[in-house]
Amino acid sequence: MSTSTTNPGLSPVRQSKLTRGQRPKWLIPVVGLVAVVAGAALAALIGFSVALWALFAAVIFLIAGPVAVGLIEGSRAGADSLMTFLVYAAFLLAVIPLISVIWTVLANGVPGLTSNMLLTSMNGITGFQDNKADAPGDVMGGAYHAIVGTVSITFWATLMSVPVGLLTAIYLVEYSQGGWLGKAITFFVDVMTGIPSIVAGLFAAALFGMIFGPSTRTGFVAAVALTVLMIPTVVKNTEEMLRIVPNELREASYALGVRKWRTIIKVVIPTAISGIASGVTLAIARVIGETAPLLVTAGFATAINWNTFSGWMTTLPTFIFYQIMNPTSPTNPDASLQRAWAAALILIIIVMLLNLVARLVAKAFAPKTAGR
Amino acid sequence: MSKRIDVEHLNVHYGDFLAVQDVSMNIEPRSVTAFIGPSGCGKSTFLRTLNRMHEVIPGAYAEGRVLLDGDDLYGKGVDPVTVRSMVGMVFQRPNPFPTMSIRDNVLAGVKLNNKRISGSEADELVESSLRGANLWNEVKDRLGRPGSGLSGGQQQRLCIARAIAVKPDVILMDEPCSALDPISTLAIEDLINEIKTDYTVVIVTHNMQQASRVSDKTAFFNIEGTGKPGRLIEYAPTSDIFNTPQKKETEDYVSGRFG
Ligand SMILES: Nc1ncnc2c1ncn2[C@@H]1O[C@H](COP(=O)(O)OP(=O)(O)O)[C@@H](O)[C@H]1O
Ligand SMILES: [Mg+2]
Numbered sequence A: 001m002s003t004s005t006t007n008p009g010l011s012p013v014r015q016s017k018l019t020r021g022q023r024p025k026w027l028i029p030v031v032g033l034v035a036v037v038a039g040a041a042l043a044a045l046i047g048f049s050v051a052l053w054a055l056f057a058a059v060i061f062l063i064a065g066p067v068a069v070g071l072i073e074g075s076r077a078g079a080d081s082l083m084t085f086l087v088y089a090a091f092l093l094a095v096i097p098l099i100s101v102i103w104t105v106l107a108n109g110v111p112g113l114t115s116n117m118l119l120t121s122m123n124g125i126t127g128f129q130d131n132k133a134d135a136p137g138d139v140m141g142g143a144y145h146a147i148v149g150t151v152s153i154t155f156w157a158t159l160m161s162v163p164v165g166l167l168t169a170i171y172l173v174e175y176s177q178g179g180w181l182g183k184a185i186t187f188f189v190d191v192m193t194g195i196p197s198i199v200a201g202l203f204a205a206a207l208f209g210m211i212f213g214p215s216t217r218t219g220f221v222a223a224v225a226l227t228v229l230m231i232p233t234v235v236k237n238t239e240e241m242l243r244i245v246p247n248e249l250r251e252a253s254y255a256l257g258v259r260k261w262r263t264i265i266k267v268v269i270p271t272a273i274s275g276i277a278s279g280v281t282l283a284i285a286r287v288i289g290e291t292a293p294l295l296v297t298a299g300f301a302t303a304i305n306w307n308t309f310s311g312w313m314t315t316l317p318t319f320i321f322y323q324i325m326n327p328t329s330p331t332n333p334d335a336s337l338q339r340a341w342a343a344a345l346i347l348i349i350i351v352m353l354l355n356l357v358a359r360l361v362a363k364a365f366a367p368k369t370a371g372r
Numbered sequence B: 001m002s003k004r005i006d007v008e009h010l011n012v013h014y015g016d017f018l019a020v021q022d023v024s025m026n027i028e029p030r031s032v033t034a035f036i037g038p039s040g041c042g043k044s045t046f047l048r049t050l051n052r053m054h055e056v057i058p059g060a061y062a063e064g065r066v067l068l069d070g071d072d073l074y075g076k077g078v079d080p081v082t083v084r085s086m087v088g089m090v091f092q093r094p095n096p097f098p099t100m101s102i103r104d105n106v107l108a109g110v111k112l113n114n115k116r117i118s119g120s121e122a123d124e125l126v127e128s129s130l131r132g133a134n135l136w137n138e139v140k141d142r143l144g145r146p147g148s149g150l151s152g153g154q155q156q157r158l159c160i161a162r163a164i165a166v167k168p169d170v171i172l173m174d175e176p177c178s179a180l181d182p183i184s185t186l187a188i189e190d191l192i193n194e195i196k197t198d199y200t201v202v203i204v205t206h207n208m209q210q211a212s213r214v215s216d217k218t219a220f221f222n223i224e225g226t227g228k229p230g231r232l233i234e235y236a237p238t239s240d241i242f243n244t245p246q247k248k249e250t251e252d253y254v255s256g257r258f259g
Helices: A027-046 A050-073 A075-112 A115-119 A127-132 A144-175 A180-193 A197-212 A219-243 A247-255 A260-288 A292-297 A316-325 A334-365 B043-049 B080-086 B102-106 B119-132 B152-165 B182-195 B208-214 B238-243 B248-254
Strands: B005-014 B017-027 B032-036 B060-068 B087-090 B170-174 B200-204 B217-223 B230-237
Touching: A027 A050, A050 A075, A075 A334, A115 A144, A115 A334, A127 A334, A144 A180, A144 A219, A144 A260, A144 A316, A144 A334, A180 A219, A197 A219, A197 A292, A219 A260, A219 A292, A247 A260, A247 B080, A247 B087, A247 B152, A260 A334, A292 A316, A316 A334, B005 B043, B017 B043, B017 B217, B032 B043, B032 B208, B043 B170, B043 B200, B043 B230, B080 B087, B087 B152, B102 B119, B102 B152, B119 B152, B152 B170, B152 B182, B182 B200, B182 B208, B208 B238, B217 B238, B217 B248, B230 B238, B230 B248, B238 B248
Parallel strands: B017 B230, B032 B200, B032 B217, B087 B170, B170 B200
Antiparallel strands: B005 B017, B005 B060, B217 B230
């Protein structure tokens, strides 16, 4: 009754029995600060480095924080905060590599992202030009041919794998009814998921070698290899999306006298389309960075080639690979290194754009659930 | 528009399991027939055989005859899709299509079948169906909004409008009010009383007051135990079932001494 207020209509306020023994708001920040300071001191004892500092600070915080909370609020709250902090710590550990990769690629790639890089190929670029280039802006040659190759090979791979994958998933979910064919397909799709990408590349190379003569290498052979890698992903994802469409919707459609295939096309797929579309986009993002199967199927080109069906092609990953393994000028590899980093940055940007597109597509197609 | 249904010695199976045994009954056009009985006695199963929705479930089949104005629904060469466009169905849980607006939900039977329909005809069909389902006044200003934004009772009436829009001869309802509040339930019951002038209505209900309020005739189903098939015990005018049942089982059930 000590702190009763004069607020009319409200009963007098006092220290609630229900909130006794709660930690003060400043506890966690103070423990954090202590951990940082103590961590710095400990690290300095051994030989200071930032990594060591962060490690000691984290360990001290993970021990002292829960102990402090436990002393004030009891052991249950202590254990609870220990788990909470561990979860946050695991999250931080998981994003550190991601942030570090993005940071490295940005730092090394941005200087090389010149108009030459984006708009010219490596046609006619030799060690001579590279040796003359001193500043990052002077580097001649670029990855235009590799961007063209990545886009057209991925396009053909998508064009082939999406219909096959979609129809397979539709068969599995809507028609197979647990029959032996459905089980066999599921088994083979699972096996396909585990195929190493180089094996897919060798398969495509061998297939076309058998039909069109040995060492047939075109963008299309590479697209076939990527298709082998994409199909299982598309099937699995689409299958999952179709399975979560409630059966009630199918029955509602049948009860209106709608045929099964129309029900699938007009009710089931539209209901699942946002998930299907984002799954397809993620599958594309997955294969766009493949290197090994491209090396054995698409050959290697320095000039722009828009024709997927004849002539060798280079994609961004193989461009990066060759720039690093065989610098254009062995005596001055900096120029090649710069092009490789810039190409890596372009690849990451493309993948991120694809992810963004996946989100937009998912949003655009999502079932409308506006309020009343 | 309204047709009679005659069921003769119908057995319904789920694979090896016989779920409903030897049911025969005659359902008059322009009437409301209620199915009552304890859970699991096969009311839904039997109802779904009346528009061949039963066979959508893998392994499920029916033996016997179901005559719609004399034509056997299970006759040779009968397309279940045709049957379903003549015998509509409303389900226990309201299930409007989430990807469609209110208007498109009503037109679903037409649009999903790619039937040509002019804009003015479509407008008329939407209005008459929604009026028929007592929903027009509540949604006429937001026909373009998603159907999932309506309340449960409104969604169920939307589903009824959707079923009416196909212009069936018979409407089957499987516990259409069991997911609804009392006010919405009353609205649906009023609606059933109105649409029986145009349709043959068959309704499964767990609520005996509801059966006595809305139906002309009532069929009581029962099972002897788990694993046994459900049977039709008694089928008579509703007032007889509730006031002067002929069978002891029926009397026990309607007086609440059972189930
Ligand atoms: N999809 C199904 N597969 C197998 N058996 C089923 C299926 N649906 C219902 N049954 C069985 O059929 C019997 C009747 O069920 P149902 O018609 O749903 O009863 P009610 O609607 O009267 O509660 C029950 O024994 C139930 O277990
Ligand atoms: Mg039921």
